[in-house]
Amino acid sequence: MDRLDELINRYFDGQTTCAEERLIRQAFAQGSVPDELEVYRPLFTGLDKLSERHTHAGDAKPARRRRGLCSLRLRYWAGGVAAGLALYLVLTRILPGGTAESYVVIDGKRYTDPMLVQAKAREALGNVSYTDEELSNLLFPLEP
Amino acid sequence: MKLNDLKLIGFVLLACLSLSLRAQEGLEIARVFTKYGNAKGVTQVELNGEILASYRMDTYRSLVFEDVTPYAREIEGCLEDAVRSSQVRKRQLVNQSGILQSAYLQLADVRRKGRKLQRYLLFKRGGKKKATLIYIEGRLSEKELMDMLYKKP
Numbered sequence: 001m002d003r004l005d006e007l008i009n010r011y012f013d014g015q016t017t018c019a020e021e022r023l024i025r026q027a028f029a030q031g032s033v034p035d036e037l038e039v040y041r042p043l044f045t046g047l048d049k050l051s052e053r054h055t056h057a058g059d060a061k062p063a064r065r066r067r068g069l070c071s072l073r074l075r076y077w078a079g080g081v082a083a084g085l086a087l088y089l090v091l092t093r094i095l096p097g098g099t100a101e102s103y104v105v106i107d108g109k110r111y112t113d114p115m116l117v118q119a120k121a122r123e124a125l126g127n128v129s130y131t132d133e134e135l136s137n138l139l140f141p142l143e144p
Numbered sequence: 145m146k147l148n149d150l151k152l153i154g155f156v157l158l159a160c161l162s163l164s165l166r167a168q169e170g171l172e173i174a175r176v177f178t179k180y181g182n183a184k185g186v187t188q189v190e191l192n193g194e195i196l197a198s199y200r201m202d203t204y205r206s207l208v209f210e211d212v213t214p215y216a217r218e219i220e221g222c223l224e225d226a227v228r229s230s231q232v233r234k235r236q237l238v239n240q241s242g243i244l245q246s247a248y249l250q251l252a253d254v255r256r257k258g259r260k261l262q263r264y265l266l267f268k269r270g271g272k273k274k275a276t277l278i279y280i281e282g283r284l285s286e287k288e289l290m291d292m293l294y295k296k297p
Contacts, residue, residue, distance in 0.1 A: 102195055105188040121189045124206035127276035128268040129293040
């Protein structure tokens with residue numbers, strides 16, 4: 001008990017280690033202490049409870065925090081995807097004509113000159129056009 | 145999970161479904177356009193915006209192959225695939241000595257932005273090894289397209 005008294009004195013002098021402070025708290029938690037030291041009971045049992053609560057809270061917090069972070073990340077992710085899709089839908093389905101410009105790619109090189117683009121489009125359409133003769137051959141194919 | 149989260153996830157799923165359906169209405173031949181559009185000896189044209197309005201088209205894409213030989217098998221396979229699919233309403237195929245010379249396919253209508261659009265897929269071999277492949281989507285009727293393609297003597 002003299003030891004406890006000495007530890008408490010050291011505690012108030014700010015000279016105790018963590019292990020010594022734990023010993024003091026254990027002494028108060030476990031049972032009887034001299035009457036003259038009972039006056040310190042609320043202080044050390046209160047600290048003990050506070051320490052326990054802090055330890056449990058410390059264990060639980062990261063998990064809750066992790067869950068919170070995951071949920072937040074998921075929300076940001078889903079929000080990003082939704083925004084991207086919404087933008088895509090607006091650009092391709094709602095805005096008249098979209099935002100894309102006409103172009104021609106010749107041998108892998110892209111050109112956007114309207115005259116060239118139209119000329120190449122007409123040329124392609126000309127390639128698939130048909131004449132009376134072709135129509136006639138189609139209806140009355142020549143014998144090989 | 146909160147109601148807002150559920151709403152958000154629901155929206156994302158619906159949007160994904162919409163995109164998936166949009167992709168499914170395409171044909172195998174669409175792959176040819178993206179695959180060979182930048183190849184050497186190939187001229188690709190894509191029209192967008194006001195140019196199309198005068199032709200009553202919404203989409204125009206064409207590929208002109210200077211020498212179609214390396215691509216012919218794949219193109220013919222894709223066209224045959226289109227013909228076999230339920231997406232073709234009318235077809236006009238010309239084969240010569242087992243080689244596809246021309247194909248005029250009218251595909252099933254498609255609805256975009258609340259409008260019903262006609263779709264056409266045209267393929268024709270030209271002189272020597274040249275060939276042209278065109279995909280058209282728009283309000284132009286079959287007659288309008290044929291009039292446009294008719295070459296007066």
